[in-house]
Amino acid sequence: MKRHSHFYPLAALVLLHHLMMTGCTAMKRLSLGTDQSALLALKAHITSGQQEFLSKNWSSAAAASSVCDWIGVQCGSRHQRVTALNISNMGLTGTIPPDLGNLSFLVSLDLRNNSFHGNLLEELSHLRRLRFIRFSKNNFTGEIPMWFVGQIPLSLCKFSHLQVLDLSNNRFSGHIPKEIGNLEKLKELYLSTNNLTGTIPREIGNLQSLQRLNLEWNQIAGSIPKEIGNLTMLTELYFANNSLTGTIPPEMGNLYQLENLQLSYNGLIGSIPHGIFNLSALRNIGLQSNLLSGSLPPDLGYRLPKLLFIDLAWNNLGGVIPVSITNCSRSRILNFARNRFTDLGPNPLNGLLPASIGNLSASLGILILETSGIKGTIPSQTGNLTNLVLLDLQSNHLTGGIPTAFKDLQNLQGLTVGDNNLNDTLDKLCSLHSLNSVDLTTNQFSGSIPECFGNMTSLRELELGNNFLVSAIPNSFWKLKDLLELNLSSNSLNASLPLEVGNLKAITSIDVSANQFSGDIPRTTGDLQNLVILNLSQNQFHGSIPDFGSVYKGILNDGRSIAVKVFNLELEGVLKSFDVECKVLKNLRHRNLVKVISGCWNQDFRALGLEYMCNGSLEKWLYSDNYFLDTLQRLNILIDVASAVQYLHEEYSTPVIHCDLKPSNVLLDEDMVAHVSDFGIAKMLEKEESFAWTRTLATIGYIAPEYGSEGLISAKCDIYSYGIMLMEVFSRRKPNDEMFAGNLNLKSWINNSLPDSILRVLSSILELALKCVCESPSERVSMKVTLETLKKIKLKFLRVMEVDS
Template identity: 45%
Template sequence: MGNTFLNLALLIIFHFSMPTFSMKLTTILTDQSALLALKDHVIHDPENVLTTNWSASAPVCNWFGVSCGSKHRRVTALNLTGLGLVGTLPPHLGNLSFLSLLYVRNNSFYGGLPVQLSNLRRLKYLNFGNNSFSGEIPSWLGSLTELRRLFLGQNNFKGVIPFSLGYLSKLEFLYLFGNQISGSIPSTIFNISSLQEIYLSYNMLSGSIPSVPRDLLLLEVIDFTSNNLTGHIPKDMFDHLPNLKGLYWSLNLLSGRIPASLFKCKELQMLSLSYNQMEGSLPIEIGNLSMLQYIYIGRNHFEGEIPKQIVNLTLLMAFDCSHSNFTGIIPQEIGNLKNLNWLNLAFNNIAGSIPPQVFNISTLRTISLDTNQLSGHLPSNMGLFLPNMEQLYLDFNHLAGSIPMLEGEIPEGGSFGNYSIESSKGNEALCGAARLHVPNCKTRPLRNSKAKTKLILYVALPIASTILVVALIIIILQNKRRKDKLPTQEDMIPLGTWRRFSYHELRQATDGFNDSRLLGNGSYGSVFQGTLPDGTIIAVKVFKLELETAFKSFDVECDVLRNTRHRNLVKVISSCSNDINFKALVLEFMPNGSLDKWLYSNKQYLDILQRLNIMIDVASALEYLHHGNATPVVHCDLKTNNILLDEDMVAHLSDFGIAKLLCEEASMIQTMTMATFGYMAPEYGMEGIVSTKGDVYSFGILLMEIITRKKPTDEMFAGERSLKSWVIESISSSLNQVVDPKLLSTIGREYLKVKNCALSILQVGLECCVELPNERLHMKEIVTKLKKIKVTLLRDMERVR
């Protein structure tokens, strides 16, 4: 109690001892002078907005980003969001005494926040998010008592959360996520009765969660994801939060039971407690939360049975209680959850049979029941009741019989590398490679079972003729389309000087496609180095036409590359498809090979600046693909092998064989094409959902790989451990354990600069890899973040010198 009064007294003394510019006589000329000072402190203005628009010869109220009040004609709002500005904030901004809104989000401002900003007593909306501000969060923010919204997320703030923020009695939104804030959460924050959302995720906060007072009725979202919070959740935490909709507390060290008070939050839609150390049972009162749509409580120590009352959660779309100690049986009531599309009960001790009611959920796309004690047989007709099923995990149980009604091609490699004939018994419609002892995919075996014969007689035959006619029409149209889409001199990418190549020329250039000329092998083709008669070196990608999908891959690459042009995309010189037996693309040769080769070579080395430049190059390419075309392009297979380096070490994104084009009406599509394991976004791997946010996730994994020099498929990542979880574990403890030792081989102050830069990049990577796609960054934001990290690195390196 004594400390509280002391802190309050210090705040009052501080408040009245501050220089008060607003007491001086100020005019619109004062505002003009303050804004021109800001212009002088901006060292880089890529859009030339301030350079060309902010001039003393024009009225201040007409300047870009500036708004004035109608009564006093003074500057009331300054919004410079997303201009890519680099610089610092001058103390003169404290003279904008009528300012109520100050937004400089999505820029590259750095340095500390000038204390003179405490004079902005009319300020209601402050957004400094996604910049490079550093230092501690200033305690004088507590004197801006009119503040409604405070956004300081995605910066480099350190230190603790000042207790004085608790005196912002009108504050509604507090965003401090994505910084390096440590210490405990001050209880004073929860004294703000107007608070609606609080985001403190992705910091280094520790200690326990403070209790919530009785009058905090408006709070809707509490996000403490990815910190080091410990202890039990207070029993009365949720007694007076009737409006709570989102609880994001995953990736902490919380223990104890779920408090009963949580089940009073009847508006709760998202419950995320995964990756903690919580225990006890899942109370039957869970059924009271009828608005719940997502439950993520996996990776804890929960036990007991899954309550039948879950049937009341009719809006539930995802239920994950995996990697815990749940026992008992799967309640048949789950079958009544008609909106469920993801059910994950894996790695528990659940026994009994799988209730047939589960297979009545037509919306299910993913069922993970592996590593339990399940027994019994699966229903022979379950495939008829799960039309949207894409992922089914049943391994490591005691199930009998075979999995019925599987069909299609068995993939090669990856998880299917050890696939055997035993795995396909009872599934006559499967096809694949000869080594698997299943039919070739170009033929269809007869089905012998009586049940299947009846199905053919009574269901298939009445519509067979219709299907046959439609299929023939589709085949004819596809063949015509394939011929029409073969690139010609007129419609191929307008890059470089066009020329045609024959099969004979390419064969001669590559010494008969000799293995000594082989640059690399991919899923759909091989790339050879070639030399033309005039000495020009080229790369020739020859498609493996023995694979039916290679035809589609060739068409996709042509589609994508015909309509795209960017300095960080591999340039296509021409193509060759003289006949149906040979198809190739002639590409610009990249003398420095792939990023994979450089990253994992013992003879070659990339320093922190080279790695950062490569990241910016790739991010720029993705930004162009996602936002620079009328039809957005999703690459779908981002990895180090698909990033090539030219003679100047500029990165170029390549291999668009499984890329997807999104029509204007759709921000996402679904596919059965699988990308590379380890880089895939969860919604891609589980549901086949393709969107630009999937590329963002893969890019986040790529950032972590480049900094750690660890592949996401490294043998150290097994079971529950992944590259992402390893980075999360290490980033808050000892960064030395996760960063590539080669990067930290410097000494003195340069070592600290490299370490800080690596930490900033890893934080961006984690922001790209959040579980929910809508919470991931856009590529435009990522480019801005990486560029500001580069500006900071160069500035710091210059100081070291």
């Protein structure tokens, strides 16, 4: 028995080994089967996108072991279980099934840059081995799931080993949970471009392993918690484009490894803590568009030797711009515009643009010192900045001329030195062939405009107004076929405008007012289809305005300015358009409609004298680089337009349908009050009528479906056009933008991206716009409801602004 007892354990071990091996194999197959089922469930929840590779590669017909060979799948070498799933950048649309929570060995889950939507299911909390979660650039909604951060003691937190959490560019809402501080191993946290509200929880200071933190483009309010100073491993901090208030905590001076700091477009007040200027690793500083005050340390440039980018524009900073900034020889962008650097001090050198500016030659691409209190001359050493792309010295106290060394700025594309006291000729700019925007207005430049300007084939904007330029416009000018804006006003230019002015096919604005031009207005001006503004006043042109369809500025004997709309009688339907406009406008009275002052017609001529709108069209303010509308101005303009349209639809004796509402038909007066214009295809309904038919089509992109397909017009058509305009005003996208192709249009783009809106007011407006552009006319809101809604949105916006201020 004892002998047998010696052999029994050995046999048992052999048997046990056999059972374990066969059992492990079975368990392995079972586990692989579980992983395969989870992936196939995910495949079944993908509704559209580039799935061809999935249908061919992710197949249930394949052997269980081949799941590790599927595209986007990576398995561990030990257990052969799925450890990483990467299906990013595949254009997929769908939802996440609960089965995905069965991939229990998953370490990395990457779904970036697709169109997955819906809430993140709690079943994903089973993935306790996850270290990397990357869900950015999708359409996920709901609040940040609490199972990410845990509501239990840290030692039991399921995701306590998470290193990367990227939920940016989605539609998440609600607050950032304070339990986020439980993720003690987290190194990267990205929550930018969502709809998050509330405040930054102070518990975020517990994440002492954090290296990158991005909360940009949300609606987060309150102050920056001082606990941010605990994150001493941080290299990148992005809080821009929120509603943060209060001061920048001095504790941020503890972030000695910080390289990128972005706090722009908030409501921060107080001075910049000097500790921030001791962070010698800083490469990029963005603090623009806040309410910061105080002065900059004189040795700023020596404290930040690695500085590449600094933007302090649009604050209330005072004192002087430190000369030491020229020590930052690696800098690429310097922007100090729109501050209060007016305290030049007793030293006459204070405020001068230093000669050492040339030390920045290595890589500086953008230098913006607009309205920054600098004086003196432009130093010749500026010519050392051979990589400069944009130089903006507008609205300062500069004197002297343009340095000869400017000839070396061969990469310069934008030159803005308007509103100074510079005096020189323009020949020194002849070698700058890369220029596309030049603003020299309101200086003392003299001499003639050199022929070389015609060789600047990249030129788009040329502003030379309010100088002492003489002689004629050189013939080379008329070669600039891509020129958009030309301002030569208030000079002493003479001769006449040649027929070649018609070559400027892209031009939108020509202002040659207050010069000494003479002769006839060239008839080729009528070929300029994109022309919005043509100002010829106070010259010596003679003869009548030619009979082409355009609008001109005129001066009456009493000094009043008017807009003269001349109709091109050679175009089909012009006589009818003139009659309609006269009929509609002669009795309309509303502050937001353009008023008719006079009319002129005979057998060969038709013209209307209209109220002059000195600020041009809404379209100009939306799409020209030199113009900007803030949120309140856009709201006011849209309320003005809605008031005018409600008057036309409901308050005038007979309903009037405008039929062509769009930004180019909304004009702005000197107070930025909007006026609806151009009633050339309007329809007047009888009192008992609610609709009519027409063969005349309006502008593509703004036409209601029933108008475009059947010619059926009603008040609902104007509401549809108004809804499109609402979207356009707040998105700056035209309905015929090149990006819209196939099934994508402005309406669907807004509908899909609505929860990504940055401000609550914008979200409310775009929701209203979508109610205006319903396919069915009966489902569209009335203009009365639209107007009331906009007024409520404006009131709410003003209250928010008052609280923030």
